[in-house]
Amino acid sequence: MKNFFRDLGYSIKTFFQGRYGSDMLSWTLIIAGLIISMGSGYVKAEVVSKILTIMSFAMICFALYRTYSKNIEARQKELAAFKHAFSGPINSIKMISLKKKDPEHLYVKCPNCKTILRVPKGKGRIIITCPKCQNKVELKS
Ligand SMILES: [Zn+2]
Secondary structure (H helix, E strand, O other), rough: HHHHHHHHHHHHHHHHOOOOOOOHHHHHHHHHHHHHHHHHOOOOOOHHHHHHHHHHHHHHHHHHHHHHOHHHHHHHHHHHHHHHHHHHHHHHHHHHHHHHHOOOEEEEOOOOOOOOOEEOOOOOEEEEEEOOOOOOOEEOO
8 A cells, every 4th residue: 555655656746747837828728718617607698608618618628738738848939929919918007007106207118029118208309228129119208
């Protein structure tokens, strides 16, 4: 019996070895999948409800597949693409609160990498360099 548990522990350990593990994208897929699956119960149209159920199931399956995947490079690429796609809207929300807190500065998004750039107001026409991607942005402050 002692050996059984030792072996079991060993196989669990080797199973998780070299696996990608969970990341922000997997968690987002799982949470969104659960919300959609719960929401599908309230949808009256049966076809739509079924589609939502399948969609949520697929999202959760994909999240689990990513977690146990050994292709770490591909998973990292997906995560980067996901972050890139969502950084725009997330930064837009951030900028609204930044503008409120700090009316002395101008906040603009780098058109290339979507990083928020802080610019002093009232300097006229200036060119700023994005610290992240070195992209040059010309603007009037
Ligand atoms: Zn940039």
